[in-house]
Amino acid sequence: MTASLFAFDNSYVRELPGCWSAVSPARVPAPRLLYLNHALARELGASLPAADDALAALFSGNAVPAGAEPIAQVYAGHQFGHFSPQLGDGRALLLGEVIDTQGRRRDIAFKGSGRTPYSRNGDGKAAVGPMLREVLIGEALHALGIPATRALAVVATGERVYREDVLPGAVLTRVAVSHLRVGTFEYFAARGDQDRVRQLADHAIARHYSELQDDSDRYAGLLRAVAARQARLVAQWMGAGFIHGVMNTDNMAISGESIDFGPCAFLEHYDPRTVFSSIDRQGRYCYGNQPAMAQWNLARFAESLLPLLDRDEAQAIRVATEVIHAFPDLYRGAWLVVQRAKLGLARSDATLDAADTALAEDWLALLNANHADYTLSFRELAAAAEGNDLPLLERIADGDALKAWLARWRVRCAQEEGVADRAVALRLANPRIIARNHRVEEALAAASDRGDLAPFESLLAALREPFSDEPRFAPYAGPAPAELTAGYRTFCGT
Secondary structure, eight states: OBSOSSOBOOHHHHHOTTSEEEOOOOOOSSOEEEEEOHHHHHHTTOOOOSSHHHHHHHHHTSSOBTTOOOEEEOOOEEETTEEESOOOOSSEEEEEEEEOTTSOEEEEEEESBOOOTTOTTOOOBEEHHHHHHHHHHHHHHHHTTOOBOEEEEEEEEEEEEESSSEEEEEEEEEEESOOOBHHHHHHHHHTTOHHHHHHHHHHHHHHHOGGGTTOTTHHHHHHHHHHHHHHHHHHHHHHHTEEOSOOOGGGOBTTSOBOOOSSOEEOSBOOTTOOOBTTOTTOTTOGGGHHHHHHHHHHHHHHHHHHHHOSSHHHHHHHHHHHHHHHHHHHHHHHHHHHHHHTTOOOOOGGGHHHHHHHHHHHHHHHHHTTOBHHHHHHTHHHHHTTOOHHHHHHOSOHHHHHHHHHHHHHHHHTOOOOSOHHHHHHHHSOSOOOOHHHHHHHHHHHHHHOOOHHHHHHHHHHTOTTOOOGGGGGGTSOOOHHHHHHOOBOOOO
16 A cells, blocks of 8 residues: 555445455556546545656556545346356456545546456456547536546556557446446346345445435336436437447446447448447447437346336336337437427427427438538538528538438527527537547557557547637547448447
8 A cells, every 4th residue: 555645435345345346456566557537536526646756656556545445336137138147347446436526426546457257368457548548528518418437547557458459458447327237127127136236326326316215115216317327328328429339238328428439430421220349240230229228228228127126027118118118219309308498499398399300300311412521511500690601511412401401400599599509509519520530540540559648638629619610729620531421430449
């Protein structure tokens, strides 16, 4: 142990024995700090040493901070629809929990810190490129207002990691509101350990849904609350054009936070069938399937909770079925909130729901038919709101169809009063800058292959200002070359 870095308060270790294994991070030969989020460290109330070598020792695991209780969490998971009864943190450790400066409980965890009892045949290591990807995607989603885990630090280890190629090793320090997953519940439910499932549910309620603690049907309330958060989260993903890539149940956080950024990516031109992940050969987790996959995962969560929902199994199934069957409408409501904002519509009268849904769906169909860039087409609605249709006419080949849709949109906009500046609202709802796949790959290749962090740092600065029109960010706003988009694939980094 070393000097205090955080004021740890480790409720998971304290309250949930049997849900984890104590493991120490592996020592690394030559730790070197690549990235540190100073603002996030201040938010966490961290007491950081001044010297880079001391920081590298802490965030590589060579020096474990006082009060940390490193553990690997155990969980199961449905991976591409197939149940794996034991997964767990194969290359991750939960160092502990802190109460941040705003009174929120946060997990501090390592990724790439060595073997654990759940590593199976893996080495427990991680590489520089995938860990820096976690930084970029987490910060991009955070800047867009989408709940996401965030990277506090990345340290190069001085080791080589063997995958398809030999890569430089790294350890990520990740911050999450928790690492409770659907798969955590599945692990114990599959073993018939109802007491442990109840303990997990009580822990989740106390940590994430405290308003339910005194409810007589708090476990049904937990299922409904998790469904509501997932509906909002996936609606936000869809609004941003984000494709998670591996929506396995061990990658669905009970908190409603985006977690595990492996083969994730953002849409270029709009197409619901878009899939980038090299391991998703059937398109199970393509962009357009994400709402249905969230519902599928929630059904697995509901199955885990059945003994808690009601002593009568038939009644428990009825309660669970009601929640799962309600999810599509819950999602559609959340999606419409997102789409209205993206179309600059402030009025949310229920009498307009059907018409607004059709307006949004027809806009997306127009983008799809014209292979139009998703992000920039939405962004250029702001110019249309100012009376300038030229940017959209240059982007969407079918000018007649575009003009017809814009006429409908303007009629709808005219139904609203008191919108001071619709163009401003549109620019605040629609980013100019996303984590364009070619820019991400350029930055990661420079860092991994040449040790050059400048492209990564420049891209990160742009991603933290997604709604900015500053000229210095212009290189990060443009679409990828068509030849790259056509064959682009992402990899999980394991």
